Amino acid sequence: xxxxxxxxxxxxxxxxxxxxxxxxxxxxxxxxxxxxxxxxxxxxxxxxxxxxxxxxxxxxxxxxxxxxxxxxxxxxxxxxxxxxxxxxxxxxxxxxxxxxxxxxxxxxxxxxxxxxxxxxxxxxxxxxxxxxxxxxxxxxxxxxxxxxxxxxxxxxxxxxxxxxxxxxxxxxxxxxxxxxxxxxxxxxxxxxxxxxxxxxxxxxxxxxxxxxxxxxxxxxxxxxxxxxxxxxxxxxx
Numbered sequence: 001x002x003x004x005x006x007x008x009x010x011x012x013x014x015x016x017x018x019x020x021x022x023x024x025x026x027x028x029x030x031x032x033x034x035x036x037x038x039x040x041x042x043x044x045x046x047x048x049x050x051x052x053x054x055x056x057x058x059x060x061x062x063x064x065x066x067x068x069x070x071x072x073x074x075x076x077x078x079x080x081x082x083x084x085x086x087x088x089x090x091x092x093x094x095x096x097x098x099x100x101x102x103x104x105x106x107x108x109x110x111x112x113x114x115x116x117x118x119x120x121x122x123x124x125x126x127x128x129x130x131x132x133x134x135x136x137x138x139x140x141x142x143x144x145x146x147x148x149x150x151x152x153x154x155x156x157x158x159x160x161x162x163x164x165x166x167x168x169x170x171x172x173x174x175x176x177x178x179x180x181x182x183x184x185x186x187x188x189x190x191x192x193x194x195x196x197x198x199x200x201x202x203x204x205x206x207x208x209x210x211x212x213x214x215x216x217x218x219x220x221x222x223x224x225x226x227x228x229x230x231x232x233x234x235x236x237x
Contacts (some may be wrong), residue, residue: 021100023047028093032070039063041233050234057227060110064101071098109223111209112230114182114216119196122180139172139180141196148172148192182215183207204229 021029030047034040042059045051051058074094121140137152150172177191178184181199187206188194194202203212209228216226 021046021097023049025093025097028090029067029071029097032074034066034070036063036066038233039066045234055231057108057110057230058233060113060116060227060230061105061108061223062113062116064105064108068098068101068105071095071101074098107223108225108227109216109220110227110230111212111216114220115200115203118181118200124176124180139176143195146193146195148177150176182212182219 026043026046030040030043032043034043038059042051042063071094075091075098121138124137124139137150139148139150141148148171149169151167151169153167172192174185174191177194177199178188181191181203183191183199183202188199188202191199207215213226213228217223220226
């Protein structure tokens with residue numbers, strides 16, 4: 001039996017399923033101030049009619065997360081009371097944006113989303129346990145030595161009995177770096193001595209976007225849809 005291919009983001013995005021947000025919605029969102037300048041730029045361009053979503057993706061789940069939390073503040077607690085009484089139109093717009101952005105932030109992830117939290121250190125999802133104790137592992141980049149290291153915990157013993165967690169350090173394995181950054185040995189010959197910035201360059205230059213999307217799908221099964229790299233935004237006039 002042939003496995004049914006998963007839909008691409010544009011086919012099942014909530015923005016299309018629900019008819020999308022109206023110009024009124026985008027003008028309202030554009031009136032809000034976000035810490036991320038890309039969200040401000042995107043919403044202003046949407047409000048000005050300069051964005052064609054078919055040319056995207058332009059933003060990812062991390063941006064929708066910010067939009068969701070901002071509209072959550074506007075529709076909850078004290079601001080909810082103020083909005084319902086003094087600004088009912090904006091309050092209803094905020095409610096609708098909140099509802100859609102809550103779905104969007106959980107459904108679609110871009111390549112930029114996946115790599116946005118990667119940097120000079122990361123925790124390993126190995127879920128190790130010994131004698132009922134949870135063990136942790138963390139890989140980190142040391143620029144002075146041009147090397148990835150691994151800091152990990154092991155159970156120490158006293159009088160033959162498990163006593164306490166002991167911290168240990170070693171050079172990280174190549175496979176740890178390759179698995180985390182979704183690369184293969186063919187694409188990267190010396191991962192242990194490759195900096196985070198260089199790893200990102202290799203990913204963008206050597207891994208075809210469709211292949212990268214498949215790797216992210218296998219890694220992040222909590223998202224239904226995976227999109228490609230985010231596109232540059234047009235400037236609002």
